[in-house]
Amino acid sequence: AQRVTQPEKLLSVFKGAPVELKCNYSYSGSPELFWYVQYSRQRLQLLLRHISRESIKGFTADLNKGETSFHLKKPFAQEEDSAMYYCALSGPGSGYSTLTFGKGTMLLVSP
Template identity: 90%
Template sequence: AQRVTQPEKLLSVFKGAPVELKCNYSYSGSPELFWYVQYSRQRLQLLLRHISRESIKGFTADLNKGETSFHLKKPFAQEEDSAMYYCALSDRGTSYGKLTFGQGTILTVHP
């Protein structure tokens, strides 16, 4: 069965510092990976997905199949990036869009 691990429950950085939110997955096939974000008092929403290969709000994520990782990075964190971030995996083989989520990382960006 697939599994997504986010090793850090909490991550604090100062404004302008680089930030990296870690995500590791275990899956035998070829997964699709996503990052979802939940800002304070807002609903969970898609931040970016691997297949789009795009940068959203300055964030990028690279899929490393050798290390089975999909870490989220931003070179210069902003206070408005403070939120809960979830890494998620979709199973090519058996799912129809079902997402398996990690436990989430709370990112706090201090001024």
């Protein structure tokens, strides 16, 4: 069965500190991995996907197939990064259509 695990419910850091939001997954095959973000009073939106290898808003995430991880990192957190972050995967079993989400991590960046 496919599963996404985000071990931290809440991550609290000060502005300018490095951030790492952890994500581990379980899937037999080659999934696509994503990070979604939900800012306060806004809808869920895609932040980045592993296949595009982009840096979005200073965030990066590297897929580590050996450790089955897809941690989200940013070297210097900003207050506007405060939001709920969800790791998700999509697999060939569903034609890469449906998403399986983790429970989410709330990132709180204090001034």
